[in-house]
Amino acid sequence: MRTIRKAPEMQAEALRLRREGKRIGFVPTMGYLHEGHLSLLREARKRADALVVSIFVNPAQFGPAEDLSSYPRDLERDLAMCAAAGADIVFAPADGEIYPPGYSTYVVEERLSRGLCGASRPGHFRGVATVVAKLFNLVLPEVAVFGSKDYQQARVIERMARDLNFPVEILVAPTVRETDGLAMSSRNKYLSPQQPAQALCLFRALEKAREMTGGGERSLEKIVAAMKTLIEAEPEARLDYIEARDAANLEPMTVLDRPTVIALAVFIGSVRLIDNAVLAP
Numbered sequence: 001m002r003t004i005r006k007a008p009e010m011q012a013e014a015l016r017l018r019r020e021g022k023r024i025g026f027v028p029t030m031g032y033l034h035e036g037h038l039s040l041l042r043e044a045r046k047r048a049d050a051l052v053v054s055i056f057v058n059p060a061q062f063g064p065a066e067d068l069s070s071y072p073r074d075l076e077r078d079l080a081m082c083a084a085a086g087a088d089i090v091f092a093p094a095d096g097e098i099y100p101p102g103y104s105t106y107v108v109e110e111r112l113s114r115g116l117c118g119a120s121r122p123g124h125f126r127g128v129a130t131v132v133a134k135l136f137n138l139v140l141p142e143v144a145v146f147g148s149k150d151y152q153q154a155r156v157i158e159r160m161a162r163d164l165n166f167p168v169e170i171l172v173a174p175t176v177r178e179t180d181g182l183a184m185s186s187r188n189k190y191l192s193p194q195q196p197a198q199a200l201c202l203f204r205a206l207e208k209a210r211e212m213t214g215g216g217e218r219s220l221e222k223i224v225a226a227m228k229t230l231i232e233a234e235p236e237a238r239l240d241y242i243e244a245r246d247a248a249n250l251e252p253m254t255v256l257d258r259p260t261v262i263a264l265a266v267f268i269g270s271v272r273l274i275d276n277a278v279l280a281p
Helices: 007-019 035-046 075-084 124-139 151-163 186-190 195-199 201-214 220-232
Strands: 002-004 024-029 050-055 089-091 143-147 169-173 237-246 260-268 271-279
Touching (some): 002 007, 007 089, 035 075, 035 169, 050 124, 089 124, 143 151, 151 169, 151 260, 186 271, 201 220, 201 260, 201 271, 220 237, 220 260
Parallel strands (some): 024 050, 024 143, 143 169
Antiparallel strands (some): 237 260, 260 271
């Protein structure tokens, strides 16, 4: 496995692989890998001759008061995990390789990025779309794999790839969970020993939504209200949002008459966690 630090070197290597007829699979990450990331690597590995993983904590997607400086980092651990998962190349650039001095060009998706995390984290999806577009241009993948825990992000990237004619197949893999149901996340590291039990309120709220749907409830307002009650019962839980959106176009919904994503973001203490479930009528 090679580790590449420089953007021109990554692009040159990708061009070489393409000239040789190699199919490149790509998984972009911000590092501090866990089993959820590794599941994406395995999906990409099955579909590619060469597997590239990027490790880059993207400053453009963090707001001024967010956790950029404290975001967990452990490159040596990540490299070992990538090698064990069968990666061929890890692209781990410094900030200046992606955003050189004077950088002033950004990618903005203007529909799917509205609301949800787009409302809670202004500018977040501008940063996400920009870095993914740049990584696509540097890695030149035929297929890229993302996780469904970041549901809105996956939809934004799908739309960006379509609208900007990137010749990349976007695959969205299922959320990987702990045995108790907590969605795996690098930010789970921030939770105190007592907080993971409270963080399970996200999963329990989604299970409540599934239960109500299975029982015939079609009012999404009632489903969301029941979820809020469950979350607000936890002493350290503070709701950012729970919303029901069309699973395809992310438009707000009130009645479950087509596939619908229930997306939620909840602070457990100071730790912001997200999760979602797709409900079908």
